[in-house]
Amino acid sequence: MNIKWFKYSSPQTFYPLAGKMIPWFAWLAVVLAIAGLYVSFAIAPTDFQQGEAYRIIFVHVPAAWMSMFIYIVMAVWAAIGLGLNARLSAMMAQALAPTGAIFTLLALVTGSLWGKPMWGAWWVWDARLTSELILLFLYLGFMALQSSIDDPRRADRAGALLALVGVVNVPIIYFSVKWWNTLHQGSTINMGVAPKMAMTMLLGMLLMALAFWMYSIAAALMRVRCIMLERERSADWVKELSAGGKS
């Protein structure tokens, strides 16, 4: 493949490209969410143990997956930014953090709303819940650290270090239900093992997860465009873009 990848590693070329990509990811997210909600509510059967309350799974599990996945992607971008001193990579990491934090919060709150009717408690300090709460603090810490340092390149480096140290928490969350005896149920899907849930339940969950994934890309691209403009206000490409009247 003869694509000049490095061509897109500078903000002035990536800015319009990101602008063209956003509507595609946004529409994919909408279509997948409609399909996912239809399967989740109209097709997936009632759970024989948990009744209709189990339907929270269709937002809870995809949100929890995204909370961990976005953190890893964010840490990878931060590491590239740190290693290659690439400013666009650091901006990508910064753009992903708030979306990741929102999904972490949603995973925690929807889990709480599921825990109350099933366990009788809004919250328990078991390994899965506690490590997911730490993930929320890592996201918030990353955002607070970045915004507390005025020099953006120094802020990038400090944020990247925090993101990289925090990445150890992700496998802890993922394997917590295996390593410790938790009140939280085991993984819904295990690699190499046929899923124990009905195929339609699985399909609903996967469609919702894909919708969240596409949404996350669209949101991160929207945010990275804002960050590029805010940070590079005095750069020639922003001046040309603004003078041309194009958005």
Next chain:
Amino acid sequence: MQWASWSAFFNMGGYAFYVWFSFGLTALCVVWEVLALRKRSQQALRLSKLLAQD
């Protein structure tokens, strides 16, 4: 179809509060984030246009 009627659907087998709160909050977060991002990008564009004029 899993539901005998619309009211059965909204009742969610007695778990209406938990189920609809979960989905409602998720929808609210998504809408809020998109609106906040729109506002932020409009502000960023407006400011860089002002700067480009000098």
